[in-house]
Amino acid sequence: MSRAHQLKISVSGIRGVVGGFFTPNLACAFAQAFGTYVGPGRVILGRDTRSSGPMLEHAVTCGLLSAGCEVVKIGVAPTPTVQVFVAETRARGGIAITASHNPPEYNALKLFNAEGLFFNHYERGELLELYHQSAFTQVPNAEMPGIRFDTETAPRLHIERVLRHVNVDRIRARRFRVALDGVNGAGSEMSVRFLRDTLNCHLHAISVSPHLPFPREAEPKPEVLGDLRDLILREHCDIAFAQDPDGDRLAVGDETGRILDNDDVLALAVDCVLHRLKGPVVVNLTTSSAIDDIAARHGCRVYRSPVGEANVVDRMKSAGAVIGGEGSNGGIIFPSVQYCRDSYTGMAMLLDRMAETGMTASQLASTLPVYHRRLGKAPFEHGRLGALMQSLEAGFPGAATDRRDGLKLTTEDGWIHVRASNTEPILRIAAEARTPARLNQLYGQAESLL
Amino acid sequence: MNARIPLRISQFGLRGVVGAGLTPTHVLDFSAAFGALLGPPAKVIIGRDPRASGQMIREGVASALMACGHDVIDLGIVSTPVIQHAITATGARGGISIGASHMAAEWNALKFFGERGSYLSTAEAGELLDIYHLKGFDFAQWDALGSYSRDDSAVGRYIDNLASVFDFPALRRFRVLVDCCNGTSAHILAILRDRHGLDLVLINEQSEGRAFAHEPATDQRTVRMQLAPLMRHVGADAGFLFDVDSDRVALATESGGAVSEEMVLVLLADEMLTLGPGDTIIANLSTTALLDEVAASHNGRVVRVPVGRNATADALAGFPPEKIAIAGEGTGAVMMPRFRFVYDGIASMLAILTMMHRRAQSLGSILAAYPKYSILKGEVPLESHRIPQMMDDIESRYPSARKNNLDGLRADFDNAWFHVRVSQTAPLVRVIAEQRGDPPTALFEALMDTVRSYNS
Structure with missing residues (x-):
């Protein structure tokens, strides 16, 4: 297949290379379809740190206002933060302007319903119909809503939700030495505050400047985290975290400088949760069998879903899962915080588990079955x-x-x-x-x- | 033209009723076309009037310009002349004013400006329209997109500029009543009052996004509604009414008289010809013949151009700036060389107050010195295919008149004239007749009847 894949409009939303392919017009029209679909009311809008983010934010705002949605701009924010804020504030929906782990020339719109969840398959189909029909609600001047700015509340609410499920004092008391690679992404500043101030870690952070370009490949996989590995060894860190540009994916390194396989990160999180909360686990079909082994140790069942966060979340809800995720891409979904992939939940969980057991990160990893x-x-x-x-x-x-x-x-x-x-x-x-x-x-x- | 959909896309730019006609797609495409017209990445100034839809439109305008690689500087809610001034003051490549001027609140529109805040020429406006229709946009790559920033200092710089042209201390002696029509003039006038001590009494000064106190038209009829009846009560020396984006102005006298909208240009033409050095007035074919009489008294001349800003801009380009005394329309839109050739209602107000001060005369007595002219204006909806025949018919009925076909038909008699033309912003035929002395009622009614006879 030779066609350059520079724009894709599908049930997954709209995604493409900015500059001729993913234009402001397309972003605006998609936002009009979204606003028409969710109806008049508040819509939360956040973005990651890509250079095309501000331009697309204006285009999306234009489309949402035109469809009669009040726009609450939360600025640069991780995707899970947007999702939590939608759910917490009972908004009509939310949009995160981010191409997640894709290269910097790409951007995309992630669309969330009133619960802060990815649209399900049927919702996405309906939205795409609206987009293709150009059948948009267009409110007159008399009904035109406005824009609100709130960059403070969303990160606070998100972190509060995460902290409800860990023992903060126990973590703070350990004063862990933590290495962080924020890829200069949406989580950069929030992660620094979270690890250094909230969890009292001795933090060594790289790539936490949201105004600079991505310093490495955006997807946090072991082979691109060499700088983080060096940082662990140089600063004798207990554990290391790496995020993707929109802060939903998490990579983890142990104190020996080994970057864990993404499937093992999910396996550790599943183990953490099942230790204190027994229940079903849902992962996608591509996720490691290590999950089955761990669940079996705890006497819990594993369900598999097709790949895609929306699919995993749908299955988690129907199964009543206590934990889930997608192994290959470092996505931990802990429904007690929010049905979404969330690197903050992952970081807190692992630090809490280390504080609770006194084990090092490598010792925790060594408990995992080998695949x-x-x-x-x-x-x-x-x-x-x-x-x-x-x-x-x-x-x-x-x-x-x-x-x-x-x-x-x-x-x-x-x-x-x-x-x-x-x-x-x-x-x-x-x-x-x-x-x-x-x-x-x-x-x-x-x-x-x- | 399709009268049912309130959307007009022409050389005059883009305007429409938001929702029913004007959509984000139009806004984005037109702004991207303008971004392409401006050429390589540069600084572009934007601002808006207080209409609620202005925020939505601003977001679209900003995204399209940024996508073209331009750095957008948003002045917020400001008058159109402030935007034009900021373009010059900051060395920007151009600008967009978001606002529907004298039209009702449900409308909105884009006005485009080039370097130094100038209006687009007919050729530029035509090119903009071509780019829009061809969708020949020029989007920048992902790593070369423009930025967006706010600048709240433009009004201050604009007022400093006014202060360098006008003698504020001398104008403090006048009590002035202003109907702001809930528009952008209020903020500027409040600063002139509070910081520069002008005795300004403002009404309808609240910025409104959804409904205006009355239609924001700068004409005699609107002046009569609120402004004129309050004049004696307030004890004002002069009364002014601005449209929403403050580029036009209308007048009331100290005794409560509502002045014809034609008189703003006449007064200022008289003043500018007196002060010199320019001797040439540029005015459109629909503007009062009193202008010719005033020009003649100063050995000046009037150059008549088709209706519309582009035509005025074209004509201005044909003269060295020092030749021009003034340019304008009978709508209250006037531009003066010493004020950067920008239609500016507030500069017009200050110039009229300066005239009163210099002559030591009241507004009423200045106006009373001019011979009486009476103008009648009407409009008739008409299907386009009947227009040529209707024009020929009218032309044949007045064989002795001097005729000008630059824009419809303008016919001049010894002490009267008429102008029949097709509106470029609405599917209407406009009929204007004027006579020195009493109203040309018979002529006007005959014209209206002829035009109406084609509307069947």
Whole structure:
């Protein structure tokens, strides 16, 4: 597939490269559709630190006002902070202007309903219909609402919610040495205040300047966190955290300078929660089997959902899950705080667990079952997807199949999951096994079939 | 033109009833077109009048300009002349004024300005419209987008500029009653009163976003509503009424007389021709013939242009600035060379007060010295395809008149004239007839009847 993927308008919303592709007109029209859908009332608007954020914020505000929505601008704020604020203030909905972990030339709109949740599949479909029909509410001058600015309340409410579920005094008393890489993102300033002031950590922070560009690849995965690893070792930190530009994803490093695999971060969080609160766990199909092992230790069940925060949240609600998330992308969802991926919940939970047990971060990580994982992607041609999936299935006779999201084939000692990305014209391939040899065999076989 | 949808996109720019006609799409596209017209990234000034929809429109204007790479400086709620002054004062490439001027509250519009706050020429306005229609926008890359900032100092700088042109201490002796029409003049006038000691009494001075105390039109009829009846009561020496964005002004005399809107230009033309050095007046074809008489008394001349700011801007460009005494319209919109060739109601007010001071005469006695002219104005909705025949018909009925076809038909007789033209902002034929002395009732009614006869 040769088409450059510079703009995508789909049920996932609107996302693209700013400068000719993702224009202010598109952002405004999408906001008009959103405002028409949620109806007249307050809408919370926040953004991450991308250079296109202010321009798009004006365009989105224009569309929302035109549709009769009062706009509450909370400025630069992490996505979970926007979601909590929507839920806390009983707004009609919220919009976060962020392309999350995507490169800086991209931007996107994340859309939330009145509960501060991602729109579900049906809501997103309806919104897209409105957008395509251009059937927008357009209020006259006499009904035109206004704009309010409130940059203080949302971070405070978010942090208050997080702190309700940890023992703050216990954490403060330990005066942990913490390394932080904020990627100069939306969480930069809030994370510094949270770790240094609220949790009394001895903080060593890099990339916490929201006005500077992203200093590294935006997605916080181990291979791009070299500076954080150096910081841990240089400052003898107890633990290290790295965020993505909109503060929903979390990466963790231990005191030895090892950056944990994202699936292991979720596994640690699941373990933390199940220690004191037994209940179902929901993760996506691509998340590590380590979750199943941990849940089994606590006597809890695991449910799987298709990939995507909205899908995980829907399943969590129906299952009554106490914890959930998406392993491969570092998303911890703890519904007691909010049904959303939240790096702040993750940071507080891990520090609290260390304070409670007296264990180091590496000791906590060593309690996790060992799996070997590999993620990859492959381009594909339209029309070939079905045939690819069939040949893949034929290549693994005897494997258990799950077709809820692409194809997942599970064998006794490993699994492989192949699915078309919702956001890019590529196939995502994930494989996991007990041993490196088996992993290479599984992944290699899948790769050759594709 | 489709009269049912209140939206007008023309060389005059963009205007419409918000919601029913004017939408964010129009605002974004027009602003992006203007961003492309301005060329490489530069500083652009924006401001708005107090209409509630102005906030929504400002957000759209700002995003489109930023997307074109321009740095947007928002002056907030300010008059159009303040925006034009700020463009010059800050060396900006251009500006946009968001506001519907003399129109009702549900309307809004964009006015575009080039370097030094100038009105767009006909050619520039045409190019802007072409870019808009072709959607030939020029969006900057993601890392070269423009910034947005607020500047609350523009009104102060504008007033400093007024103070350098006008002798405020001398004008303190006049008590002045002003109807602000809930618009942008109130803030500026309050500063002139509080900091510079002018004796200004303001009515309808509350900034209103949703409904104005009355229609903000700068004409004799509106002056008669609130301003004129209060004049004697307040003991004012002069009364002024501004439209919402304060580029136009209308007058009331000390005895409570509502003055024809044509007289603002006449008074100031007389004054500017007296003071010199310019001897040329630029006025449109619909403006009073008293202007010609005043010009003749100073050995000056009147250059008549089609109705509309672009045509006036075109004409101004054809003369060296020192040749121009004044330019304006019979709507109360007047620009003076010593005030940067900007339609400015507040500068016009100060110039009239200065005239009263210099001549040591009351406004009423100054006005009484001019010969009496009577003007009648009417309008008739008409389908476009009937217009050429109607124009030919009228032209053939007045074979002896001197005719000018620059903008519809203007016909001059010895002591009367008429102008029949098609409005470019509404689907209407406008009929204006004026006579030295008593109203040209027979001529006017005959014209109206002829035009109406095509409306069937």
